[in-house]
Amino acid sequence: MTSKKIPEGIFETSIYNFQQTAKRLKLSDKLIARIMEPKEKIEITLNPEKPDGDYVHVKVFVVRHNDTLGPSKGGIRMASDVTLDDICGLSMEMTWKTALIGVPFGGGKSGIQFDPTTVSEAGKEVIIRAFTRAVLRHIGPEVYVPAPDMGTNEADMGHIRDCISYSSGKSITQGCFVTGKPVILGGIEGRREATGKGCVYTVQAACQKMGIDISQTRTAVQGFGNVGSVAALEIAKLGSKVIAVSDVTGGIVNEQGLDLVALVDHVNVSGGIKGFAGGTDVASDEVLYVDCDILIPAAAQSQITAQNADKVKAKIIAEGANAPMTPDGDEILYAKGAFIIPDILANAGGVFVSYLEYTQETQREQMTLEDVEQRLYNRMFKRFGEVYDYSQSKKVSMRDAAMDIGVQKVADGIIARGLLP
Numbered sequence: 001m002t003s004k005k006i007p008e009g010i011f012e013t014s015i016y017n018f019q020q021t022a023k024r025l026k027l028s029d030k031l032i033a034r035i036m037e038p039k040e041k042i043e044i045t046l047n048p049e050k051p052d053g054d055y056v057h058v059k060v061f062v063v064r065h066n067d068t069l070g071p072s073k074g075g076i077r078m079a080s081d082v083t084l085d086d087i088c089g090l091s092m093e094m095t096w097k098t099a100l101i102g103v104p105f106g107g108g109k110s111g112i113q114f115d116p117t118t119v120s121e122a123g124k125e126v127i128i129r130a131f132t133r134a135v136l137r138h139i140g141p142e143v144y145v146p147a148p149d150m151g152t153n154e155a156d157m158g159h160i161r162d163c164i165s166y167s168s169g170k171s172i173t174q175g176c177f178v179t180g181k182p183v184i185l186g187g188i189e190g191r192r193e194a195t196g197k198g199c200v201y202t203v204q205a206a207c208q209k210m211g212i213d214i215s216q217t218r219t220a221v222q223g224f225g226n227v228g229s230v231a232a233l234e235i236a237k238l239g240s241k242v243i244a245v246s247d248v249t250g251g252i253v254n255e256q257g258l259d260l261v262a263l264v265d266h267v268n269v270s271g272g273i274k275g276f277a278g279g280t281d282v283a284s285d286e287v288l289y290v291d292c293d294i295l296i297p298a299a300a301q302s303q304i305t306a307q308n309a310d311k312v313k314a315k316i317i318a319e320g321a322n323a324p325m326t327p328d329g330d331e332i333l334y335a336k337g338a339f340i341i342p343d344i345l346a347n348a349g350g351v352f353v354s355y356l357e358y359t360q361e362t363q364r365e366q367m368t369l370e371d372v373e374q375r376l377y378n379r380m381f382k383r384f385g386e387v388y389d390y391s392q393s394k395k396v397s398m399r400d401a402a403m404d405i406g407v408q409k410v411a412d413g414i415i416a417r418g419l420l421p
C-alpha cells in the first residue's frame with residue numbers, strides 16, 4: 001500500500017488531479033495559474049424564515065471556475081457539511097467534465113450549507129428561494145446555469161425557475177436559467193435518469209472493450225439516490241446481477257441478486273434501504289468490498305481512500321459520484337489492475353442532457369424521450385471510445401486520459417481566445 005500523500009477532500013483531489021495533468025500536458029506556468037483559480041467565488045449568509053416561524057442561518061456558495069468554452073454549468077449541492085472549498089473543487093471538475101463530454105459550457109457549482117432532510121418541503125422551498133434571490137445576479141443563460149446535485153432535485157429547480165421569472169415580472173425568461181426542471185416547466189424528458197443511465201453506458205462500453213459479457217457480471221452500487229438507483233435498475237436491465245446496494249441508512253447484500261423493484265418501493269415508503277427484507281443487512285461501506293465484477297460508487301466523495309482501497313475487489317469501477325476516490329485510493333486500485341471509469345466521464349450524462357434542455361429552451365421546442373436517450377447513448381459511447389483510445393495509445397489510466405483531453409480543450413480554448421484580457 002502506498003503512503004498517504006495528500007488530504008482527502010474534493011478540493012485537494014481536484015487540485016492534485018489538475019496539477020498532475022498540467023505536468024503531463026506540459027502547460028506553461030502562466031496557463032496553469034490562469035486555469036487553476038476560479039473566475040468567481042462567492043459566499044453569502046442568509047437568514048430565511050421557515051413557514052413554522054423559525055429562522056435558519058444558512059451559508060450559500062457560488063463558484064464559477066471557468067467560462068472559456070461557455071457559461072459555467074453545474075449543480076447545487078445542499079448538505080450540512082458542504083464547504084466553499086468543496087464547491088471550488090466540484091466547480092473545477094465541472095470545467096473538465098463539460099469540456100470532455102463536449103458541451104459548450106464552462107464549470108460552475110453552488111452549495112447550500114443546510115441539511116435538507118431536517119425541513120419540510122415548504123421549509124426547503126423557502127431556503128431555495130432565499131438562495132435564488134441572493135445569487136440572482138450570478139445566474140443566467142450566459143453566466144452560470146445551475147442544476148440539481150446532491151440534496152437538490154427537480155422540484156427545487158422548479159422553484160428556482162419561478163423565483164427568477166417572478167423577480168423579472170415575466171412568465172418566462174429569455175433563455176435557460178436552470179436545468180433539471182420539471183418537464184411541465186420546460187424541463188426535458190429523461191434528465192433525472194441521465195446520470196445513472198449514462199454511467200451504465202460507460203460500463204457497457206468498457207465491457208465491450210474488455211470482452212466481458214455484461215449479462216454474466218455481478219454489480220454492487222454504493223448510494224441509492226438519483227444516480228445509484230437508476231444505475232442499478234439500468235445495469236440489471238442489461239442482465240448484470242445487482243448483489244449489493246447501500247445508502248446512508250445501511251447496506252443490503254443478496255448473492256442471488258436483489259429484487260430492485262421491491263427495493264425501490266421499500267425506499268419510497270420507508271425513506272431508506274434499512275429494513276429491506278430481501279437480503280442480508282450489512283454496514284453501508286461493506287458494499288464497497290463485496291466480491292463483484294462492477295462497482296458503482298454513487299454516493300459521496302472520498303469513499304475509497306488509501307485506508308480501504310485494497311479491500312475493493314471489483315474489476316470495473318464507474319464513478320457515479322463526483323470524486324468518490326482519493327488519488328491515493330485510485331493509485332492502489334489502478335496498481336491492482338482495476339479498470340476505473342473516472343467521474344468526469346462516468347457521470348457526465350447528467351450535464352449532457354442538461355445541455356439538451358438548455359438548447360431546447362433556447363429554441364422553444366420539445367425533444368422526445370427517444371431523442372434524448374438516443375443522443376445520450378451515442379454521446380457516452382463516443383466519448384468513452386475517445387478516452388479509451390487515448391489511454392491505450394499513451395499508456396495512461398482512463399482518469400489521466402479523460403483529464404488530459406478535458407484540460408487540453410480548456411487550454412486550447414484559452415489560447416484561441418487570447419491570453420490577455
Ligand code: GLU
Nearest residue numbers: 074075147149350351354
Ligand atoms: N450535478 C451534476 C454534475 O455534477 C449535473 C450538473 C448539470 O447538469 O449542470 O454533473
